[in-house]
Amino acid sequence: MPEGDSVLQLSQKLKFMEQQVVAACSIRVPRFATVNVQGWRCTRVWPYGKHLFMSFAHPEHAPLVLHTHLKMDGRWGIYRAGQRWRQPAHTARVVLRLGEVEVVGHRLGMVEVFPQREYAQRISHLGPDILDPQWQHNGLREEAIARIEAQPQRAIGVALLDQGNVAGIGNEYRAETCFIAGVHPGRAVAETNVPAIVDIARRLMWANRNAPVRVSTGVRRAGETTYVFGRENARCRRCGTPIAKASLGEDYERIIWWCPQCQPA
CATH class of the missing domain: 1.10.8.50 (Helicase, Ruva Protein; domain 3)
Structure with a gap:
């Protein structure tokens, strides 16, 4: 299972998504299969411990957060649009296309979407993030x-x-x-x-x-x-x-x- 430093590095690789508009979206988890952020703008990508978060904004809707956890087998792949994925298509849990790039979450151990206003509540069960830049200063x-x-x-x-x-x-x-x-x-x-x-x-x-x-x-x-x-x-x-x-x-x-x-x- 990836540790906090691996998820931090993953978030940095996905920073290019910020401020880009989602051209296509497919969330292949039954509970959230109807969620579609096509036409929404990705405003932020960030880690918290072993968890990865992406926020999306739309002028007509309240902001949403996509929360994923890699667990044991999860991977995120970055591909050119139309490029063959390095893992089988049936393993994809999240597919986002931004411009000419596809971002695919394979075998993700957890996928959920929730309103951004619930973020603090959703992470309340976690202790402080050991890689928080303010670790020494905010208690x-x-x-x-x-x-x-x-x-x-x-x-x-x-x-x-x-x-x-x-x-x-x-x-x-x-x-x-x-x-x-x-x-x-x-x-x-x-x-x-x-x-x-x-x-x-x-x-x-x-x-x-x-x-x-x-x-x-x-x-x-x-x-x-x-x-x-x-x-x-x-x-x-x-x-x-x-x-x-x-x-x-x-x-x-x-x-x-x-x-x-x-x-x-």
Whole structure:
């Protein structure tokens, strides 16, 4: 599942849509199949955590927001009008044509359309966006820390992945953040330095927000970009201990990686 930095980069690729008029629209989700923004102007494209939003305006109607989430398999493709799509047509969930360009959302895990006035309500279940440019200035950092610390007996690895605490952190950043902090992902929140851990996650993700290759180690060579993520049984880059892999409590569907020496349970 793409993490916050990937969705931020996707939104930047789609910025060309802003201020363009939609020449054709097809939303291939039963609940919203009758929604048609043909003739509407795309006014903004932006991310919030792992979510992507597009707003559309029309002089005779209230503004609308298209909200999508990639989940595990979603992709957005950008094509010249008439160009063959790189994925089968039946996987398309959203098709927008703007001028000579088609923007196609394939296998999107979630698609919804709602009035723009409902935006704040629709994202109210999410914590602060860790890649918000105002992270340090609008109390967002402090809010995220407070949300995590509100459940002191929860595992820190579970708390970091909870989008209701802080939006944007995924499995890779969870693993790498815990390693850099020297904290086992299963350790209770109350036994960790939450502000330091949140600051590490923010620095890692902010440093990678525009990078074509996600890097935690500072080394961009293939196979050397992460400390523990995806490295089961490989030697720890710090101490040489084989990296361990397991599932984590209530988060059993997500795998954790850690170094038993650098991150003792």
